[in-house]
Amino acid sequence: MRKLISTSIVSALMMSGSALAADKYVLDASHSQALFEYDHLGFSTTYGMFSGFSGEIMFDEANPAASSVNVNIDTKSLITGWDARTEHFLGPDFFDASAAPTVTFTSTNIEVTGDDTAMITGDLTMNGITKPVTLDTKLNKKGEHPRAKKEWIGFDASTTIVRSEFDMGLAAPFVGDEVKLNISVEASKE
Numbered sequence: 001m002r003k004l005i006s007t008s009i010v011s012a013l014m015m016s017g018s019a020l021a022a023d024k025y026v027l028d029a030s031h032s033q034a035l036f037e038y039d040h041l042g043f044s045t046t047y048g049m050f051s052g053f054s055g056e057i058m059f060d061e062a063n064p065a066a067s068s069v070n071v072n073i074d075t076k077s078l079i080t081g082w083d084a085r086t087e088h089f090l091g092p093d094f095f096d097a098s099a100a101p102t103v104t105f106t107s108t109n110i111e112v113t114g115d116d117t118a119m120i121t122g123d124l125t126m127n128g129i130t131k132p133v134t135l136d137t138k139l140n141k142k143g144e145h146p147r148a149k150k151e152w153i154g155f156d157a158s159t160t161i162v163r164s165e166f167d168m169g170l171a172a173p174f175v176g177d178e179v180k181l182n183i184s185v186e187a188s189k190e
Contacts, residue, residue, distance in 0.1 A: 024057075026190050034181055039175070041174055051077055061142075067107075099128065100128045106122050109121040116140075122135070127168060138157070145188065153186070154184070156184050157182075158181060162177055163177055163178075
């Protein structure tokens, strides 16, 4: 019993030590965006974007696999470039912004794949439905921001989701069910 308690204490101290090793970075809303694209009836590729979202990155430089990401996107920040399409996407056929005003991503696992790359798996909640997704992620830069004069970090990530899995399958498969996401974020050290 004593050994079990000692092991538990050591494990707790090690976990708290690794949690302390992570630095908190807050997303820069003016330089964080998620772009999406999908096939429209085979005639064109249509694009949209979410911008100005919030969140934090707990970045452990010594052990990147121990890092974490949490992002909150205001569904109404959607930009499509055409007002009628934006209104339709925010309605009940797609994002249902009145019932589900926020899109969230919370990491659950980080697999480091290279010096500046990782696969970040997490729970994506959209339209009130949560599904696991994996982001193919690249650390672009970490260093002092030349104007802010503080530590800054930037990442790009990409993935493909199936929109019908989030109850947004209107007109699929004629309008592409697969949606490519390209995400770029900057964050400042808190």
